[in-house]
Amino acid sequence: MLIKTAILSAVCSAQTAVPDFSAKEINDHISTNFPRPDSLLLVLKEHYNTARQNDDEVKAAGYLHKMGAVLFASGHYPQAMDYLLKADKVFRSRNQKKLLAENLDVLGELYFRSRQNDLARKQYDEALTHYQNLKSESGKAGIYGRIGHLYEKRQRYDSAFYFQRKALQAYQQVDQKEGAAKIYENIGSIYEDQERYDSAYFYFNKAYVLNKQQGNERAQIEVLNNLGDVLRKTGRYREGLNFSKQAFALAEKTGEHYQLSGACNDIGKGYNFLNKNDSAFYYLSLSRAYLSDIYSAENNKQLALLQTLYEIEKKDNEIEKLLHARKTDTLIAIATIVVIVLIILIASLIISRQRLKIRNEQKLHAQNKQVYQTQNQLMEAELKNKRLEEENLKQELEIKTKELTSYTLHVIRKNQLLENLQGQLEALVKEEKRDQKKQIKQLSEQISEGLNDDQHWEEFRGIFEQVHQSFFDRLQQQSDSLTSNDLRLIALIKMNLTSQDISTLLGVSQDSLRVMRHRLRKKLNLPQGENLSTYIQSI
Template sequence: MLYVHAQTENSFYDPESSSERIISSFSRPDSMLLATRAKYNQAAQRNADLEAAGYLQEMGRILFFSGHYPQSLDYLLKADKIFRDKDDKNLLAGNLGTLGELFYRNRQIPLARKQYDEALRYYEELKNESGKAEIYGRIGHLYEKRQLYDSAFYFQHKALQAYQHVNHREGLAKIYENLGSIYEDQMHYDSAYSNFNRAYVLNKIQGNDRAQIEVINNLGDVLRKTGKYRQGLVFSFQAMDLARRQGDFYQLSSAFNDIAKGYNFLNKNDSAFFYLAQSREYLSAIYSQESNKQLALLKTLYDIEKKDNEIEKLTQARKTDLLISIGTGVVVLLVIFIAGLIISRQKLKLRNEQKLHAQSMQVYETQNQLMEAELQNKKLQEENLKQQLEIKTKELTSYTLHVIRKNQLLEDLQTRLEELGKEDKRDQKKQIRQLSEQIRLGLNDDQHWEEFRTIFEQVHQSFFDRLQQQSEALTSNDLRLVALIKMNLTSADMATLLGVSQDSLRVMRHRLRKKLNLQQGDNISAYIQSI
C-alpha cells in the first residue's frame, strides 16, 4: 500500500487561528508591523497610554503569529504593564490570554495556565461570558494535549455553556469542533462526527467559510478512519474547493493530502501520488513564501531596533546637554562659594591634618609595639609547646622501654619457672605453675594501659578519634597494637610489650588489616603513620 505523509488533523481551540492564517498567508507581517509601529508612535506622542498599549499588544500578536516569540513577549509585557497601571481589566484579560497562548507555544504549560487563570478571574469579575468561554476553551486544550481527557471535556463544556448563554455562534462552532477533536483522539468516531457536524451547521449559518474548511476536513477524516473512504473523499474535495476559493494555501495543501490518503486506502495509487504531489507542491510554496516573509520581518525588526536606538541616543544626548548646562551653572556657583571657604579654612585644615598625622603615627607605633609583643608571645608559646612535646615524647619512650624490660624479665622468669616445673617434686611443681600463671597474667595486665594511652594522646593528639572514624570495630588490644606501630617499634618489641609470640603478633596484624579494610599489598605501617 502506498504510504501517504500525514499532516496534523485535529484542530484545537484558538480564537486567533483565522487571524494567524491571514497574517501568515495573505499579508506581509513586516508591513503590518511598520504600520502598527507608526500608529503606536503617534499615540505615544499624544500621551494616549491605553491606545498606545493596544498597538503594543497588536505588534506583539503580529510577531507571535509570525513565530518571533521573544520580541512578541517584550511587546505583550509592555502592554500588560500599561493595562495594569490604567486598571483596564478587560484589555488586561485579553492580553493575558495571548500571553498564555505564547507560553503554551513555548511548552511552558504552568506559566500558560497561570496567565489563563488570571484572565479568567478578570472576566468573571466583569461578567464577560465570551471572555470566560474563550479562556475555558484554551484551558481545555491544555488538558487535551496532555491527554487528560476528563479535564479537557470539563472545561470545553464550561466554554460551551458560556457561549450558549450569550448565543455566540462562532464560539459555539469552535467548541463543538474542539469536542469533536477530543472524541476523535479517543476513537469515539460517532460522537466526533456528531460534534463536527454541529460546528458545520453553525459555520454555515454564520457564513464562516474559512472556519468551515477545517470542519469539513475533520468530517472527512472521521469518515476515512471509520472505513467510509468514498464518503470521506466527498468532504475532502469540498474542503479543497472551498480552500481554493478562499486562497488558503495551507488548507488547500491539507485537503490534497487528505484526498491522497483516501485514494491510497482505495488502492488508487496513481491518484494518490498525483494529489500527494499537489500537497507537497503547495507546502513547498508555503515554506518559500514564509521564508521570504520571515526575512522581511527580521529586516523590519532590525530597522525598528536601529531607529529606537537612534532615538534613545538622541533623547539621551538632549538629557545630557540639559544636565551639562544645569551642572555648569551649579559648578560656577559652587566654585565661587568654595573658593571663599578654601581661603578661610586652609590654615585650619593644615593644622587638623598635622594633628591627625601625629595621632596616626602614634597609633601606628602603638600597633607595631602590640604586634611585636604578640609575635614574641606566640614564639614563646610555640617554644613552650615544643619543649612539652619533647618531654612527653621522652616520657613515652622511657615508659615503653621500661615496660619492655619488665616484660622481658617476666618472660625470663616464666621460662625458668617452666623448666623447674618439669622436675618430679609434686608440691614444688604445683607452686611453680601457680607462679608461672601469675607471671603470665602480669604480662597481659591492663593497669598501665590507660597511663600509656594518656601520654600517647598528648604526643599524638586526637589520633585514636581519627582512627575510630576509619573503623568502629577496634578493640582495646587493636588500639594497643596500632599505638605501638605508630611509635615505629620493632616486631620483637611489640610482641614483648603485648606478651605474645611473633606468630601471634602476625595474626593480630592480619586481623587488624581486615578491620581497617586495607587491600592486599597496602602497607599497614604507612597507613597508620598517615592518620
C-alpha cells in the same frame, strides 16, 4: 469576531489610521488574512511612538500588546514575550482589567506553545477571574476553550470535556455562533482522540452547519477535512473522499494554500485506500507542491519581519541618541546662560575665556557629528552586505530543498518498481518449472538487496544536513545510542513524509515500520502521549 481582509489591508495602506482590532484576532488570523506582518508591525510601532509622545501610557501599552500578538503569530516568541510583559506591567498599574485579561490570554497561549503548561494555566486562570468580574461571557468562553484544549493535549479527556462544554454554554448564552462552532469542533477532536468516531462525526457536523450558516468558508474547510478524516478512519472511504473534495474546492476558491495542501493530502489518502494509486500519487504530489510554495512564502515573510525588527531596533537607538543629544543641548544652553551672567558680573577676561570654550565645544560637536555620519554610512554598507548574504543563503536553501525532494521521489519510484518486479518474480517461482526456479529466486534476492541498498544514504545525508543544518548533531545530544537506520528513519519523518512513503523508501512493511517507530521512541525516552513526529520537528 473574525478580521476581514479589507480591514487589514486598510491598516497597511493608511499609515495614519489607528487599528481597532484586538491582539487575539491578530493571533487567530494573521497567518491567512494578513500576508505582510512586517507592514502591520511598522504601523503599530508608529502608533506606539505617537502614543508615547502624547504621554498616553495606556494606549501605548495597547499597541505593545498588539505588536506582541503579531510577533507571537509569526513565531518570534522572545520578542513577543518582551512586548506582552511590558504591556502587562502598565495594565496592572493603571487597573485596566479588560485589557489585562486580553493580554493574559495571549501570554497563556504563548506559554502553551512554548510547552510551559503550568505557566499557561496560571495566565488563563487569572484572565478567567477578570472576565468573571467583568461579566464577559465571550471572554470566559474563550478561556474555557483554551483550558479545555490544554487538558486535551495532556490526554485528560474528562477535564477537557468539562471546560469545552462550559465554553459552549457561555457562547450559546450570548448567541455567538462562530465561537460555538469552534467549540463543537474541539469536542469532536476529543472524541476522535478517543477513537469514538460516531460522536466525533456528530460534533464536527454541528460545527460545519454553524460555520456554513455564518458564511465562514475558512472554518468550513477545516471541519470538512475533519469529517473526511473520521470517515476514512471508519472505512467509509468514498464518503470521506467527497468531504475532502469539498474542502479542496473551498480552499481553491479562497486561495488557502495550507488548506489546499491538507485537502490534497487527504484526497490522496482516500484514493490510496480505494486502490487508485495514480490519482493518489497525483494528489500527494500536488500537496507537496503546495507545501513547497508555503515554505518559500513563509521564508520571505520571516526574512521581511526580521529586517523590520532590525530597522525598528535601529530607529529606537537613534531616538534614544536624539533624546540624549536634546538633553545635552538643553544643559549646554543653561550652562551658557549661567556663564553669561557670571561674565557680566565678574569681568571681560572671563568673557573671552568663555567664548573660547564655546568655540571649542562647537568644534567638538562638529567632529562628533562627522563621526556619527561616517558610522551611519558604514552601518548602511554592512546592512546591504547582510541582505546580499541572506539572499544567497535563501537561494542555496531552495536549491538544496529541491535536490532533496527530487532525490527522495527518485528513490520512492525505484523502490516501488523493485517491489512490483519482486512480486512478479515470486509469482513466477510458484508457477514455473523446477529448473527455472533457482534463477528466478536469485533475481528476487538481488532485488531485495537493491531495496535495502545503503550506497546513496551518505549522499542523502549530506544534502539533508545542508537543508537542516546541524540537525543530526542536536539529535545525537538527545540520545547517543541511535543507529544509522534510526537516523535514516528520523530524517524521513523530519521531511514530513507519509508512513506509506517511508516504508517504501526503507523497503519494509507498515507493521515493521510501526515496530521501528516504537523502538525509536524508547531510545529517545519519549513519555507516553507525546507525538514522535512533533518531537522530531521541534529539534
